[in-house]
Amino acid sequence: MERVVDPLETAARTRGVRSEAIAFVAMLVLLVLAPTVAYPVFLMKALCFALFACAFNLLIGYVGLLSFGHALYFGWAGYVSAHLAKIGKLTLPYWGGGWHWFVIPLPPLSPELAVLGGTVTAAVLGLIAGALAIRRQGIYFAMITLALAQMMFFFAVQAPFTGGEDGIQAVPRGHLFGLIDLSNQTTLYYVVLVLFLACFLLIYRIIHSPFGEVLKAIRENEPRAISLGYKTDRYKLMAFVLSAALAGAAGATKAIVFQLASLTDVHWTMSGEVVLMTLVGGLGTVFGPVLGAFVIVSMENYLAEFGQWITVIQGVIFVACVLLFRRGIIGEIANALRVRL
Numbered sequence: 001m002e003r004v005v006d007p008l009e010t011a012a013r014t015r016g017v018r019s020e021a022i023a024f025v026a027m028l029v030l031l032v033l034a035p036t037v038a039y040p041v042f043l044m045k046a047l048c049f050a051l052f053a054c055a056f057n058l059l060i061g062y063v064g065l066l067s068f069g070h071a072l073y074f075g076w077a078g079y080v081s082a083h084l085a086k087i088g089k090l091t092l093p094y095w096g097g098g099w100h101w102f103v104i105p106l107p108p109l110s111p112e113l114a115v116l117g118g119t120v121t122a123a124v125l126g127l128i129a130g131a132l133a134i135r136r137q138g139i140y141f142a143m144i145t146l147a148l149a150q151m152m153f154f155f156a157v158q159a160p161f162t163g164g165e166d167g168i169q170a171v172p173r174g175h176l177f178g179l180i181d182l183s184n185q186t187t188l189y190y191v192v193l194v195l196f197l198a199c200f201l202l203i204y205r206i207i208h209s210p211f212g213e214v215l216k217a218i219r220e221n222e223p224r225a226i227s228l229g230y231k232t233d234r235y236k237l238m239a240f241v242l243s244a245a246l247a248g249a250a251g252a253t254k255a256i257v258f259q260l261a262s263l264t265d266v267h268w269t270m271s272g273e274v275v276l277m278t279l280v281g282g283l284g285t286v287f288g289p290v291l292g293a294f295v296i297v298s299m300e301n302y303l304a305e306f307g308q309w310i311t312v313i314q315g316v317i318f319v320a321c322v323l324l325f326r327r328g329i330i331g332e333i334a335n336a337l338r339v340r341l
Contacts, residue, residue: 059240126244
């Protein structure tokens with residue numbers, strides 16, 4: 001039986017696509033012109049966290065899986081990227097009457113290969129963690145991801161190649177493809193912008209593909225998706241790995257930008273921060289995590305003079321956003337536009 005197409009549904013979908021295209025063009029213009037009015041390093045930090053939040057939103061907003069351990073992929077990708085770009089050696093553990101470390105000398109890698117190495121590492125960690133976590137649902141899933149992240153955090157504290165509390169410092173930015181000097185902050189900003197846009201468009205394509213429609217079906221009613229013949233565990237694991245890899249790309253890029261990989265990026269508070277960014281911007285929206293990341297990073301940057309009180313201020317703003325913008329900032333704007341149209 002041929003499916004009847006609802007003209008109202010088609011018109012609404014067309015308006016949605018048109019609105020998203022206009023919003024993307026506006027975002028692109030703002031980000032291209034931003035270095036003329038704002039400090040490039042601040043903008044690069046915001047872009048890295050925006051990508052991190054978009055990666056997290058892919059998992060929670062479109063699959064309905066709440067991960068409290070996404071700092072695992074963000075932080076460890078940064079470690080690997082910094083390690084490959086600076087130290088030029090691979091340290092592996094081996095057993096010989098006790099744990100020892102075997103060092104393999106390697107030449108320092110170019111920044112694009114270092115970022116790629118960090119992204120692949122995050123994808124592998126996501127595959128391992130996801131295979132364990134998706135066996136449970138709800139709060140149990142969240143607690144498994146948090147436990148795995150904390151295990152890797154304490155490993156980072158003890159491992160010799162992470163630098164412990166000092167981290168990996170003075171990471172060279174190098175030359176992109178051996179041609180583009182990344183020591184210039186404006187040049188580096190546009191490289192980070194291109195990477196962010198590429199990943200953003202990849203996420204957009206994922207959520208608007210048949211694969212993305214299955215993810216939404218799992219979010220809405222997993223038993224019904226199973227009854228239709230979909231192997232939901234495979235879809236959830238693929239989404240988990242994609243989210244981890246994109247979070248790793250953000251962490252690896254941040255390590256190159258700030259020339260530092262530290263324990264801060266693997267701590268559980270980083271996982272909480274990305275949840276905050278996503279909720280403030282708009283859970284399950286395309287542009288919400290981007291706006292949320294810019295809001296939170298701006299608060300941390302411009303309210304730094306308040307010292308430890310910044311945490312209290314963030315909490316107050318978060319409560320206000322939850323009460324006044326239940327769908328997040330972008331979610332409320334989109335809902336108001338739908339009602340008006």
